[in-house]
Amino acid sequence: MTVASRPVQSNGAGVAARKQHRSNALVGLGYLAPALIFYGLFLILPFLHSIYLSFCAWDGISPSRWVGLDNYRAILESSQNRVAFGHAFVLIGFYALLTTALALVLVGVIGSTRIRGLTIFRAALFLPYVIAPVVTGVAWRWLLAPDGPVNSLLRAVGLGSWTRGWLGDFTWALPSVGLIGTWMLLGLALVLLISGVQRIPVELYEAARMDGAGPVREFFAVTLPSIRNEITVVMVLAVTAALRNFDLIYVTTQGGPGSSTEVPSFLVYQKAFFVGDLGVASAMGVLLTLVILMLTMLILRPWRKG
Amino acid sequence: MRTTRAHALTGQVIVTCAAAIAVVPLIGVVIMALGEPDTQDSTIRLSDSFHIGNFKAVWDLADMGTALATSFKVSITATLLTLLLSVPAGYALARFRLPMRNMLFLILLAGLMLPNESLIIPLFFDFREVGLADNLLGVILVETALGLPFGCFWMRTFFQDAPYEITDAGRVDGANSFVILVRLLLPMAVPQLLALTVLSFVWTWNDLLVPLVMLSGGRELTAPMTLATFQGQYTTDYTYLSAAAILTAIPVIAVYLVLQRSFAHGITSGAMKG
Numbered sequence: 001m002t003v004a005s006r007p008v009q010s011n012g013a014g015v016a017a018r019k020q021h022r023s024n025a026l027v028g029l030g031y032l033a034p035a036l037i038f039y040g041l042f043l044i045l046p047f048l049h050s051i052y053l054s055f056c057a058w059d060g061i062s063p064s065r066w067v068g069l070d071n072y073r074a075i076l077e078s079s080q081n082r083v084a085f086g087h088a089f090v091l092i093g094f095y096a097l098l099t100t101a102l103a104l105v106l107v108g109v110i111g112s113t114r115i116r117g118l119t120i121f122r123a124a125l126f127l128p129y130v131i132a133p134v135v136t137g138v139a140w141r142w143l144l145a146p147d148g149p150v151n152s153l154l155r156a157v158g159l160g161s162w163t164r165g166w167l168g169d170f171t172w173a174l175p176s177v178g179l180i181g182t183w184m185l186l187g188l189a190l191v192l193l194i195s196g197v198q199r200i201p202v203e204l205y206e207a208a209r210m211d212g213a214g215p216v217r218e219f220f221a222v223t224l225p226s227i228r229n230e231i232t233v234v235m236v237l238a239v240t241a242a243l244r245n246f247d248l249i250y251v252t253t254q255g256g257p258g259s260s261t262e263v264p265s266f267l268v269y270q271k272a273f274f275v276g277d278l279g280v281a282s283a284m285g286v287l288l289t290l291v292i293l294m295l296t297m298l299i300l301r302p303w304r305k306g
Numbered sequence: 307m308r309t310t311r312a313h314a315l316t317g318q319v320i321v322t323c324a325a326a327i328a329v330v331p332l333i334g335v336v337i338m339a340l341g342e343p344d345t346q347d348s349t350i351r352l353s354d355s356f357h358i359g360n361f362k363a364v365w366d367l368a369d370m371g372t373a374l375a376t377s378f379k380v381s382i383t384a385t386l387l388t389l390l391l392s393v394p395a396g397y398a399l400a401r402f403r404l405p406m407r408n409m410l411f412l413i414l415l416a417g418l419m420l421p422n423e424s425l426i427i428p429l430f431f432d433f434r435e436v437g438l439a440d441n442l443l444g445v446i447l448v449e450t451a452l453g454l455p456f457g458c459f460w461m462r463t464f465f466q467d468a469p470y471e472i473t474d475a476g477r478v479d480g481a482n483s484f485v486i487l488v489r490l491l492l493p494m495a496v497p498q499l500l501a502l503t504v505l506s507f508v509w510t511w512n513d514l515l516v517p518l519v520m521l522s523g524g525r526e527l528t529a530p531m532t533l534a535t536f537q538g539q540y541t542t543d544y545t546y547l548s549a550a551a552i553l554t555a556i557p558v559i560a561v562y563l564v565l566q567r568s569f570a571h572g573i574t575s576g577a578m579k580g
Contacts, residue, residue: 028398028403029404031397035454050428111313113317116318121325124329125325127559128328131332132511133514135530138548142338142547147348148544183327183331243421246514268423272427272430273430285426285427288423293419
């Protein structure tokens with residue numbers, strides 16, 4: 001049996017080669033089939049069913065009824081849902097944009113100097129990303145509690161007027177959730193960007209210095225273009241995390257206070273299992289998938305060209 | 307060189323501060339968990355004695371032992387299944403001439419972008435009909451499927467980069483593709499397999515939504531589910547909540563610290579190649 005994918009040395013025995021070729025493909029399919037079947041049954045099939053349900057009105061008990069695009073229309077017309085998608089974009093601002101911006105500034109200052117003990121730092125920097133969002137949520141609900149450590153710290157530095165119950169505050173709950181997201185992802189972003197910078201050949205920096213570039217020009221002329229791939233990866237990971245943040249919302253705010261932290265990922269769950277509007281919930285899930293897909297494509301596009 | 311010592315020091319300081327920002331809140335949680343029990347107080351203070359007993363109390367109150375056992379069952383089985391399915395699939399995608407190979411690969415890869423949120427309604431209703439609701443097997447099957455897109459992609463990358471000379475030599479010796487895979491390629495894949503293991507384990511362990519929906523009957527609870535439920539009961543008992551959070555996080559942190567290099571390898575190069 002040939003392990004192919006590189007030119008098979010054919011000695012002119014056309015028929016034999018073709019036969020071998022076909023059996024090779026069959027063996028390959030045999031290796032691939034179990035994963036494909038699993039993937040199809042437990043991921044693709046549920047997703048397709050979700051798409052189908054998004055065109056139906058269904059309460060989970062009586063038979064479902066085809067309603068075409070009504071669910072999508074209802075979502076777009078309801079201000080609650082539009083606001084929820086708006087919140088999701090605010091969270092993207094914190095999870096992805098703020099995280100990336102902070103990491104870039106830090107990397108810019110660090111520049112090309114070697115960091116000693118990076119492995120140990122890396123272990124610490126990854127931790128917020130490793131532990132479960134549920135654990136993170138429980139921890140930060142305490143840290144941000146009215147008498148919690150964050151407020152104690154503010155009082156200690158004379159900013160007592162700033163203290164509040166962060167996650168129970170109509171204005172501040174959403175930014176607070178966003179900042180928890182920033183905390184989860186900043187270390188990861190920093191490690192990815194630093195490892196990108198350390199792959200830049202020193203000659204590039206030396207050349208820039210010969211041309212008389214200062215640290216700022218050096219950053220924009222050498223560092224930034226060289227770590228474009230790393231920035232893209234951070235953005236994709238962070239945008240996805242911002243949109244798939246059911247776990248964190250579930251344990252911190254449950255969408256509250258009021259509807260100030262309602263996001264699509266939480267509304268899918270709520271509308272499906274508490275409101276019982278499965279058609280709209282499915283459509284919401286499909287829309288969420290589409291948004292993730294579109295944003296990912298948008299972030300990857302300039303990169304693919306480059 | 308203008309990379310002065312001051313500059314090097316700045317870099318060191320920044321990375322230290324960033325690491326502190328990541329770790330200090332978690333250390334706070336540990337201190338809180340060891341504080342005076344049964345207070346509805348959220349202020350952190352170092353009490354004169356550490357109350358290790360809080361962990362025992364939470365262990366009993368929340369039935370943490372059962373929850374951790376359940377999470378271990380789900381995470382270990384799903385991780386093994388992910389490995390078992392991803393290795394041959396990646397092998398096939400990298401080294402065999404399959405019809406529509408690129409198309410199949412793209413379909414698999416698209417799974418990376420599917421949010422769990424878009425699956426839960428069919429998972430809840432359809433799995434109930436085939437007896438997989440309130441059943442750990444159902445959760446294991448879905449978590450495995452969720453791990454496959456990355457797993458297949460990751461193993462495919464390995465098999466593409468693995469030297470062809472070795473497999474050619476094996477073929478000359480008359481070894482079939484399975485022997486080549488098991489005897490020649492897999493021994494070289496240990497770092498990749500470890501990375502996939504730690505990532506799958508962490509992802510499966512941490513997931514809340516899928517088990518929450520699929521085990522809604524409440525007969526079986528994973529550790530994150532138990533923590534969320536416990537928080538519902540002991541809303542402001544931050545000492546107990548911190549202890550429960552630590553118990554939920556410890557297995558993942560332990561696995562992560564042991565396989566730290568593999569984790570970093572998987573996250574950095576896995577993400578970069580995607």
